[in-house]
Amino acid sequence: MTGTEQPLAAxxxxxxxxxxxxxxxxxxxxxxxxxxxxxxxVISFAGGIPAPxxxxxxxxxxxxxYLLRHEAKTALQYSTTEGHPPLREFLAESxxxxxxxxGPDNVLITTGSQQALDLIGKIFIDPGARVLTCxxxxxxxIQAWRAYQASFATVPLDDDGMQVELLEDLLRTNPAxxxxxxxxxxxxxxxxxxxxxxxxxxxxxxxxxxxxxxxxPYGALRYEGEDLTPxxxxxxxxxxxxxxxxxxxxxxxxxxxxxxxxxxxxxxVQAKQGADLHTSTFDQMIAxxxxxxxxxxxxxxxxxxAYRERMLTMLDSLEEFWPEGSSWTHPQGGLxxxxxxxxxxxxxxxxxxxxxxxxxxxxGVNFYPDEDGGHNAMRLNFSAAKPEMIxxxxxRLGMTIRDALAGGA
Amino acid sequence: MTGTEQPLAAxxxxxxxxxxxxxxxxxxxxxxxxxxxxxxxVISFAGGIPAPxxxxxxxxxxxxxYLLRHEAKTALQYSTTEGHPPLREFLAESxxxxxxxxGPDNVLITTGSQQALDLIGKIFIDPGARVLTCxxxxxxxIQAWRAYQASFATVPLDDDGMQVELLEDLLRTNPAxxxxxxxxxxxxxxxxxxxxxxxxxxxxxxxxxxxxxxxxPYGALRYEGEDLTPxxxxxxxxxxxxxxxxxxxxxxxxxxxxxxxxxxxxxxVQAKQGADLHTSTFDQMIAxxxxxxxxxxxxxxxxxxAYRERMLTMLDSLEEFWPEGSSWTHPQGGLxxxxxxxxxxxxxxxxxxxxxxxxxxxxGVNFYPDEDGGHNAMRLNFSAAKPEMIxxxxxRLGMTIRDALAGGA
Numbered sequence: 001m002t003g004t005e006q007p008l009a010a011x012x013x014x015x016x017x018x019x020x021x022x023x024x025x026x027x028x029x030x031x032x033x034x035x036x037x038x039x040x041x042v043i044s045f046a047g048g049i050p051a052p053x054x055x056x057x058x059x060x061x062x063x064x065x066y067l068l069r070h071e072a073k074t075a076l077q078y079s080t081t082e083g084h085p086p087l088r089e090f091l092a093e094s095x096x097x098x099x100x101x102x103g104p105d106n107v108l109i110t111t112g113s114q115q116a117l118d119l120i121g122k123i124f125i126d127p128g129a130r131v132l133t134c135x136x137x138x139x140x141x142i143q144a145w146r147a148y149q150a151s152f153a154t155v156p157l158d159d160d161g162m163q164v165e166l167l168e169d170l171l172r173t174n175p176a177x178x179x180x181x182x183x184x185x186x187x188x189x190x191x192x193x194x195x196x197x198x199x200x201x202x203x204x205x206x207x208x209x210x211x212x213x214x215x216x217p218y219g220a221l222r223y224e225g226e227d228l229t230p231x232x233x234x235x236x237x238x239x240x241x242x243x244x245x246x247x248x249x250x251x252x253x254x255x256x257x258x259x260x261x262x263x264x265x266x267x268x269v270q271a272k273q274g275a276d277l278h279t280s281t282f283d284q285m286i287a288x289x290x291x292x293x294x295x296x297x298x299x300x301x302x303x304x305x306a307y308r309e310r311m312l313t314m315l316d317s318l319e320e321f322w323p324e325g326s327s328w329t330h331p332q333g334g335l336x337x338x339x340x341x342x343x344x345x346x347x348x349x350x351x352x353x354x355x356x357x358x359x360x361x362x363x364g365v366n367f368y369p370d371e372d373g374g375h376n377a378m379r380l381n382f383s384a385a386k387p388e389m390i391x392x393x394x395x396r397l398g399m400t401i402r403d404a405l406a407g408g409a
Numbered sequence: 410m411t412g413t414e415q416p417l418a419a420x421x422x423x424x425x426x427x428x429x430x431x432x433x434x435x436x437x438x439x440x441x442x443x444x445x446x447x448x449x450x451v452i453s454f455a456g457g458i459p460a461p462x463x464x465x466x467x468x469x470x471x472x473x474x475y476l477l478r479h480e481a482k483t484a485l486q487y488s489t490t491e492g493h494p495p496l497r498e499f500l501a502e503s504x505x506x507x508x509x510x511x512g513p514d515n516v517l518i519t520t521g522s523q524q525a526l527d528l529i530g531k532i533f534i535d536p537g538a539r540v541l542t543c544x545x546x547x548x549x550x551i552q553a554w555r556a557y558q559a560s561f562a563t564v565p566l567d568d569d570g571m572q573v574e575l576l577e578d579l580l581r582t583n584p585a586x587x588x589x590x591x592x593x594x595x596x597x598x599x600x601x602x603x604x605x606x607x608x609x610x611x612x613x614x615x616x617x618x619x620x621x622x623x624x625x626p627y628g629a630l631r632y633e634g635e636d637l638t639p640x641x642x643x644x645x646x647x648x649x650x651x652x653x654x655x656x657x658x659x660x661x662x663x664x665x666x667x668x669x670x671x672x673x674x675x676x677x678v679q680a681k682q683g684a685d686l687h688t689s690t691f692d693q694m695i696a697x698x699x700x701x702x703x704x705x706x707x708x709x710x711x712x713x714x715a716y717r718e719r720m721l722t723m724l725d726s727l728e729e730f731w732p733e734g735s736s737w738t739h740p741q742g743g744l745x746x747x748x749x750x751x752x753x754x755x756x757x758x759x760x761x762x763x764x765x766x767x768x769x770x771x772x773g774v775n776f777y778p779d780e781d782g783g784h785n786a787m788r789l790n791f792s793a794a795k796p797e798m799i800x801x802x803x804x805r806l807g808m809t810i811r812d813a814l815a816g817g818a
Contacts, residue, residue: 009615009646014672017586017620019535019557025679052482060485064473073461076469076659111520111663115685122556126428144683147531148428177426206418211426237418250485252690254520263423270434274553275527276520280689281661 021127024146039358043393046360048187048247048335049384054306055250056290056299063289071285079281081273083109083257087288091243091257094291098219099233100241102259108268111279113217113244113256117144119271120213120240123264124177125150132170132179134162136338136367136374138187138215141180150177152369159329161186161193164201171208178211178240183231185218185334188367188379192332195228202235212239220248220300222333223308232259240264245287247335247383248300253283307335313387314380314394321398323405328380335383338364341376341401348375350404359396430536433555448767452802454789455769457596457656457744462795463715464659465699465708472698480694488690490682492518492666496697500652500666503700507628508642509650511668517677520688522626522653522665526553528680529622529649532673533586534559541579541588543571545747545776545783547596547624550589559586561778568738570595570602573610580617587620587649592640594627594743597776597788601741604637611644621648627743629657629709632717634741641668649673654696656744656792657709662692716744722796723789723803730807732814737789744792747773750785750810757784759813768805 067075082088088104095102110116117140125131127149133141135154142152153174155166162181181201183193193201205212214231232241244256258268272278290296311331318328318339325342341347348363364374385393476484491497497513504511519525526549534540536558542550544563551561562583564575571590590610592602602610614621623640641650653665667677681687699705720740727737727748734751750756757772773783794802 009644012618012620012647012670014620014670014676017533018676019531019533019538021535022532022676022679025532025676025683027679027682047487049487052486055481055485057477057481057485060481061474061477064477065470068466068470068473072464072466072469076464076466076661077461078456078458078655078660111685111689114683118684122428123431123434124426124428126430129428140683140686147680147683209421211421211423235418238421246487251487252485254685254687254689261421261423267423267427267431267434270431270436271556273436274434274523274549274556275684276524276663277549278663280520280663280692283689283692 021147021149024149026143026146042355042358042360043385043389043396044360045380045382045385045393046362047381047384049381050247050251050303051306051383054303056295059290059293059295060250060286063286066289067282067285075282075285077281079278079284081269081278083107083279084281084284084288086292087284090288090291095241095243095259098227098230100230100259101236106259106262106265108258108260108265108272109279109284110256110258110272111276112246112251112254113215113242114140114144115272115275116242116256116258117141118147119258119268119275121145121148121150122271122275123267124211129177130174132167132174132176133369135369135371136188136364136377137180137369138182139366141215142369154370157186157189157191159191160197161191162197162201164197164204167201167204168208176210178213179205180213180215181231182215183228184216185221185331185336187217187334188336188338188362188364190329190331190334190337192228198229198231198234202231205235205238210238213242214239215242217242217244217247218334219243221304221307221335223304223311224332237261248303249287249290249296253280253287255279255283255287307383310382310385310387310390311337313390314382317391317394321395323398323402326401335381337380337382339378339380341378342405343376345376345401345404347378350400353403354397354400357396357400359393359400361397430556430558433558435552435555451764451767451769452794452798452805453769454791454794454802455771456790456793458790458793459656459660459712460715460792463712465704468699468702468704469659469695472695476691476694476698484691484694486690488687488693490678490687492516492688493690493693493697495701496693499697499700504650504652504668507636507639509639509668510645515668515671515674517667517669517674517681518688518693519665519667519681520685521655521660521663522624522651523549523553524681524684525651525665525667526550526624527556528667528677528684530554530557530559531680531684532676533620539583539585541576541583541585542778544778544780545597545773545786546589546778547591548775550624551778563777563779566595566598566600568600569606570600571606571610573606573613576610576613577617585619587622588614589622589624590640591624592637593625594630594740594745596626596743597745597747597771597773599738599740599743599746601637607638607640607643611640614644614647619647622651623648624651626651626653626656628652630713630716630744631742632713632720646670657712658696658699658705662689662696664688664692664696716792719791719794719796719799720746722799723791726800726803730804732807732811735810744790746789746791748787748789750787751814752785754785754810754813756787759809762812763806763809766805766809768802768809770806
């Protein structure tokens, strides 16, 4: 131990050492926002946060005790990059029920779904390579792929999800590395890709030899209607499917997964080796224990009931409190809806006022990767706040919008 | 639920979609090897694996129960990219005792040290950019940075670690993004960078305006001699320091950290947001609980005692069982030593025979990022196997080497 040394050194100009790709890397607006909205008196519709009071805490404690008493030497040790084999088997079986027929050797466990997006960027995106998405699209995907200097080209979405028929036109001028689709209960838009559009998307993908990335974090959280066919079931040869426990179990454990054709799964394993060796063995085994004991299934049923109520509460409150000229989507599941204030309201500048009223959301502009859009739109999360807080928060937001309209904002 | 759809599709030629960087990505020889060496009758010196029988299992179970009873809503929820604040405070304080005076806001928690290497690659390495290391050097770093198409230039090491005085010559023809140093109980070489060389390295770095990446996974595991000054204490303005709980607590939790000057720490936070949002909240809080209760300190003392005995057993066994012309390093700590069979033995081809004798190691050639080397060398881990197994394994390896010499290998 030799104590402090006072540096006599000149300051370092770090800028000149940075890789070119850092120029396209930005902090996520949402994650920065989350810091503000953690203040206890703010009603936040900003995060994508599951209801913490519904976490299956006792069951997780049982899992921890069991694992540490019977399998500690495995649970706390290094493990394989591919992921805990029983968990991969569970996932392969449960996806087969949705028509996705891949074995456990096609599954890779990831450190949350965000890592899946990062690994996909790493193996597919050269600087300037094009990714096709809809607009708006998921912010975390934009962030992951901007770090690999992706360029984006987009088609709009409507109540039936991505307008896939517009892809063909786009493809004429924009050869793409892959198409990113979030078919169920879209983040941020809350809409679901219709069955005919799923089939049309697959036809287009086959005709143009395109890869499809299907991101499905919320698929199990359906509150209305019937499950639709996953794209990975329609086009298993060219679809990379992403799942996660963050919304159905808990996000703090960071357990996601990728299902991919063998060649690509092997590339993703290589990329993950360099990225973090493997996902927490302990967290994987906790998730596996909860899943294998049938607790996950029961828990998801409870979540569906609770979130459905919150969603309906939000829809009712929007109807009641928001001024004429506002509009919003009516999701069939998931965590979000997409609401638009009347034309002329700028949801980005209005956020400051909303925070003064102790209510938060994510401004729509953040979800547009290429062209500008969503100026009067906002993403509203309905899973985190309890129903009475949702009523109050939507009320406050309605007043904020009325103020903005009155002030000519 | 709509059941299976049989694809009518032509197979996809994935190759044409892959990013250029995938050409420099390879599976880690060690991680592939680990799969073989998990067979129960193989005595493995191949991994970098802590002794599982020494994990503080009961204390971890206490931590889990406490956290799930009192802080479950936080422990299982999303958290900030920067990492759990009390853990960052603990780390800042404990590093201050080694002369590294950075506050908690300069600490970033990572998903193991491997992620730290990946994030450093992401923000510093443009395709073709040069990284300076010693030869041999840590395989995980090579793997992480090859994925960003780094090129490597190296200087040899000796018993005092990296021959830093050779860097100046190298720099004349090789402008570098940074110098990677593993000063304490080097992986794979087991040697320690001497105090004069640390100071010389800092002089060179200041004269040439170089960034230093100091990787210190084993620093707390010293069995002989006095702690030396961390490079981050000598040159805080230009050093990025990497630590981990993988060797001192358990690797299954995947908790590492980076300490860096403010500008760079902010860049690393951005990179991590896109990479995995944040490290497992639960695992961070377990590690924090163990650290704050003083258990980590006691545990590290036990590890030092146990691993010291294993290291000495290995050194004695090498002396006893290996043929003349062999040599090895004598570490002052850590998990590895570097052993050389007599000239002419090819440690890579010999591995197959060694595995037939149910003993494993990592061939030296894997640790050379640029030029060829280490043909008769192997990395031997002494932390995972119990002393009696170390004796037996080194005996078997000695026989394998004698056979190789007799066979003219």
